[in-house]
Amino acid sequence: MLLAGFAVVGVRLLAHRYERTVSKEQLLAPDARQARTELETGLNYLIVGSDRRPDAPGPDQRSDTILIVHVPPGLREAYLISVPRDLLVAIPPDGVGYAGGQDKINAAYEHGGGGEGGTRLLSATLTRLTGIRFDGAALIDFAGFRRVIDLLGGIRMCVDTEVRSIHTGVLFPVGCQQMDGARALDYARQRYDLPNGDYDRQRHQQQMLRAMMDRAGETHLRTDPVQLDRVLRAVGNALTVDTNGVPLDDLLFALRSLPADALHGVQLPSYPQTINGISYVVLDNGGGGLFDAVRTDRLPDWSRANPRWVNRL
Template structure:
């Protein structure tokens, strides 16, 4: 997100300064890492948002959001592929907790791995085993800390399509497009109960929030307000732990600079809910209906055209 915001405002010289605000860790397991020497091909990034609340920073966290960010060669399109948090998967042994492996919801992989670096590595290994996709990098995002970023941008515009009451605060989100501050936006995109498609609607709202942040960064005259730009980029950097797989942030920014702000699409993994032994899971529909093959083979635009049910233009 830091790279994308810098790319939006077009300020190359800032990258070296703000790289220092980001925590660097090895977030990808060795088998989940794609060897990368340049950015001439497409990119697959793993984006993990944690459900950390308040001062809690222990290992009993689950990954609240799991996104595969896919950029086909040419960097003129982007796809935010949301992995259902309740997806039933085989989690391999690993992590810092000595986890021995087993069947569970995919968002439990982060917790079984001990959260943080160990959790991200076990989650990436689980995804690679499931999809065959190796990643060019990964980012761990503290969405709770991301509230400040949204506030510094002056809020974001979100369009509520179904009225829903927050299970966290009791706030009612009425239908219609509206300006939201950081706390309200993050509360809204965490809701899944009482929505027509449950967690699938929640995934779409999270994708829309990321697009709204990028849109707002583009609308705001950050270049004309250096102090505000400094606060925004420091806040973004402070909420990120990054694994660039050896690629310089400046090179990533240059590559992303050609991505139009309206070129993102949201993708949901073809799947369906199922109750197994009294527990609610999500199960892949026909192995993902060819989505993962399309990502590996750089054929996602064609897959999206053939599968409009699972794709949303953001």
């Protein structure tokens, strides 16, 4: 979605430079992959965000952010559906060593070994839960996105509830303010001491992506090839992608008419629940028809009928 925001500087040039820097992996499990992607139809992408690179060693590689991006037919708007990382789900076996079981959905990334394997297991888990097959996936290194935001000159974020970072101790006062990469990412990770906890964190992450697209459209990268190259390399270094066989220039060209103000944030109908002393999030009424609306390209109608679960970005 961020790459689509760069269409204003020349889609074909962007795709050519991006092709040389981005990592490409098989991020989708076979049963989670759309058999064939047709760009003129509705599209569904899985976005997984983590502070660890795919090849980072060590245990506890959990996904900090899970987004389903739905682009309805016509490709003129997009819906960012945040999946709560504490959502209680049935994780299938990975076929390697993990036998499967009930757990929080962000644990699927860890059980799959993180990186490519973790994203595949996470995609299989989501398809089993939602029935949605994906046209592609991206694994985002949010730490790498700090440099992207800094190269863009920072982004403008509007804080609606004062909160102090549990990571750095920085206070985020109420009001719209310019943030550099470190500050923006720190703010988007906060969930404690916010009225709606992790739901507020999800909304802030959606707002950060919208702000990055806004800023990308405002900059004059077309007239500054050196800066353009730096931004494209930073974007490429922060992403691992699976486009389901679609050439990058075809995908970006198809999304060229998608403006930042056409992004809509959606929360998964759900509620927190403590089970055996552990905090989870559970689906409200099986997702309240959201998954069916995505599968049948009726998400705009669903959003109008369910404003409670729609975020203003």
